[in-house]
Amino acid sequence: MKLVTFCLALFLCNVNGQFGMLNRNDGAKVEDNLQEASIGVDGTVDAKYESLARELQSAAPISAEDALHIAILLEEAKIDAETAVLLSQMPKEAVQELKASSTPIEIVNGLKANLHELKAVEILFSNPERAVIEMEKEGLIEKKRVDFYKKNPSVLKDDTNKAIYFAFVSLAAAGGYL
Numbered sequence: 582m583k584l585v586t587f588c589l590a591l592f593l594c595n596v597n598g599q600f601g602m603l604n605r606n607d608g609a610k611v612e613d614n615l616q617e618a619s620i621g622v623d624g625t626v627d628a629k630y631e632s633l634a635r636e637l638q639s640a641a642p643i644s645a646e647d648a649l650h651i652a653i654l655l656e657e658a659k660i661d662a663e664t665a666v667l668l669s670q671m672p673k674e675a676v677q678e679l680k681a682s683s684t685p686i687e688i689v690n691g692l693k694a695n696l697h698e699l700k701a702v703e704i705l706f707s708n709p710e711r712a713v714i715e716m717e718k719e720g721l722i723e724k725k726r727v728d729f730y731k732k733n734p735s736v737l738k739d740d741t742n743k744a745i746y747f748a749f750v751s752l753a754a755a756g757g758y759l
Contacts, residue, residue, distance in 0.1 A: 630656060633758070640756075641689035651692050655758050658750060667750055668759060679755040688756035695749040702741050709734035716741075 633655060634648035643651075658664045683691070705712045713734045716722050722730055722737070730737040753759040 637689050637692070640685040641693075643689060643693050647693050647696065651689075651696055654696065654749070655692075655753055658753065658759060664750060664759070667747070668754060671751065671754060676751065676754045679751060680757075683752075683755060685756065688752050691752045692749060692756070692758075695745050695752065698745045699742065699749070702738060702745065706734070706738040709738065713737055 630649055630652035633652040634645065637643060637648040637651055638645070705715065710731075713722070713727075713730050716730075716737065717727055750759060
């Protein structure tokens with residue numbers, strides 16, 4: 582239980598950037614919220630995230646751990662000023678179209694996938710130079726940006742996190758979670 586909280590604290594404290602991304606300055610607050618959250622031995626989620634985590638689990642078959650992590654990120658996004666700006670600038674038609682073309686299961690599974698991608702970015706960028714090389718091999722970097730990112734791998738990490746977070750926020754808005 583403490584390991585889950587510790588791992589998530591490390592994950593959320595390392596997520597940073599602009600346009601709705603949680604900032605390092607918010608890390609202490611996120612950690613405080615994580616201290617209140619836990620997963621019981623029987624898989625139940627306790628604390629202020631319980632109802633949202635249960636709602637997520639009722640919409641799609643996801644683990645209690647994933648539901649808790651998504652719930653925490655959603656609750657933090659709700660109070661993040663930069664995320665509010667991002668949501669206000671998001672075209673309402675695009676959100677409605679995404680909502681109309683997606684089932685609740687697809688939305689929650691998409692949130693789960695985005696969460697796992699955010700975590701994977703942290704692992705991938707533990708060696709920033711290698712991350713740039715691997716992403717270039719996979720064709721994930723525009724040819725015209727490769728040299729720039731090789732000189733500035735932290736920018737690639739930030740840009741990647743922003744893109745994933747934008748997808749997360751878009752799905753959350755379409756699902757009615759934000």
